[in-house]
Amino acid sequence: MDLDEYRLRARAWLEANVTGAEVEGASDTGGVTAAKTFMARLYDAGYSGITWPREWGGQGLTQAEERVFAGEAKDFTLPTYVFSIGLGMCGPTLVDLGTPEQKARHLRPLLRGEEIWCQLFSEPGAGSDVAALQTRATPAEDGWVVNGQKVWTSVAQHASFGLLLTRTDVDVPKHKGLSMFIVDMRAPGVTVRPLRDMTGRSHFNEIFFDDVHIPAENLIGQVNDGWSCAVTTLLHERLSISSGVGMGGQKDNPVAFESLRHTVDTADPVVKDQLVELYIRSRALALFNQRLSQETKAGIFPGARGSAAKLLLAELTMFQADLATSLVGPEAVAYEDDGGPAESIALAPAMSLGGGTNEIMRNIVGDRVLNLPPEPRMDKSVPFRDLKVSGGSSA
Numbered sequence: 001m002d003l004d005e006y007r008l009r010a011r012a013w014l015e016a017n018v019t020g021a022e023v024e025g026a027s028d029t030g031g032v033t034a035a036k037t038f039m040a041r042l043y044d045a046g047y048s049g050i051t052w053p054r055e056w057g058g059q060g061l062t063q064a065e066e067r068v069f070a071g072e073a074k075d076f077t078l079p080t081y082v083f084s085i086g087l088g089m090c091g092p093t094l095v096d097l098g099t100p101e102q103k104a105r106h107l108r109p110l111l112r113g114e115e116i117w118c119q120l121f122s123e124p125g126a127g128s129d130v131a132a133l134q135t136r137a138t139p140a141e142d143g144w145v146v147n148g149q150k151v152w153t154s155v156a157q158h159a160s161f162g163l164l165l166t167r168t169d170v171d172v173p174k175h176k177g178l179s180m181f182i183v184d185m186r187a188p189g190v191t192v193r194p195l196r197d198m199t200g201r202s203h204f205n206e207i208f209f210d211d212v213h214i215p216a217e218n219l220i221g222q223v224n225d226g227w228s229c230a231v232t233t234l235l236h237e238r239l240s241i242s243s244g245v246g247m248g249g250q251k252d253n254p255v256a257f258e259s260l261r262h263t264v265d266t267a268d269p270v271v272k273d274q275l276v277e278l279y280i281r282s283r284a285l286a287l288f289n290q291r292l293s294q295e296t297k298a299g300i301f302p303g304a305r306g307s308a309a310k311l312l313l314a315e316l317t318m319f320q321a322d323l324a325t326s327l328v329g330p331e332a333v334a335y336e337d338d339g340g341p342a343e344s345i346a347l348a349p350a351m352s353l354g355g356g357t358n359e360i361m362r363n364i365v366g367d368r369v370l371n372l373p374p375e376p377r378m379d380k381s382v383p384f385r386d387l388k389v390s391g392g393s394s395a
Helices: 003-017 029-044 063-073 081-097 100-111 226-243 269-297 305-333 340-352 358-368
Strands: 117-120 136-140 143-154 161-167 178-184 190-195 204-215
Touching: 003 029, 003 063, 029 081, 063 269, 081 100, 081 117, 081 161, 081 226, 117 143, 136 161, 143 161, 143 178, 161 226, 178 204, 178 226, 226 269, 226 305, 269 305, 305 340, 305 358
Parallel strands: 117 161
Antiparallel strands: 136 143, 143 204, 161 178, 190 204
């Protein structure tokens, strides 16, 4: 199809189907139900999984069509936040590493919004150091039994399934004793407890696993090769966060700048300079993401440069929040019925934490992109059971 025709069709569909109702990230059942209904329409119209393989439920099109649709979608608020983990992280991991049976079972329902996914990596004692996790999966007669805790898990309260990283061997160094599984979030023994952030909403959760059974066929990759699987997921995570996958589009000015247009003095040379800086940063990040996406589709592994994209987005988000605060003035602390600038400003620091802190991103970029000397590591060859984790024995 001609790209101009594709653009016109996409624009017409968006105008006819995006009502502006704010169900994005809603915690109520009605909001999630409405979001699922929208995702089904999006999929049936051919705009979900645009570049995903056709044999697994995708549209099998090119990045050109994906960029065209994303460009048109930027003018709308799509109610797709609850699907962002599945679309940006879990689904792409299954495309890369899943068995044919796993792909056939999960990818089409994920793309159509029938099932919501979450990612279960971080723990109270293993946040930025993911490989220090202690959640254990022990062999059972017909699969595995999992015990442990995860935390900071977005959309888990709505999720049907999750990608779970566990420890399956404590007698090898920490990176070598991990395995990844698909876990049914409704299975007996799974407990989800919402955590409230400073906006007053519960965007993430803590999860407890008490003797949770996982079938053997839910293993992703090989036993004790979970770290390489996790690296794949983390790459997709950082690329999806930086590009805004599944979050209603990467807006040029996401920190409520639309609502400031009539109050900002754009003739002020200082304000004008700040807005130009905002545009330059936003445009540079968009072009960088586009390049990484093109390389990924072409089979070129972006590697640690995905961490650079995520770092750039975190810094851009804080720059936007600081600029919005200075432009709005004291009113920036006043919440409105829809949250307004205050909520966006309160959310901004989270971008420098979720998906890896800015400090961790800089370490990764310095070590793996710039080839700077790595920080000393004393635990790379020590069996996990001999390490001290969170002040106590890891065993």
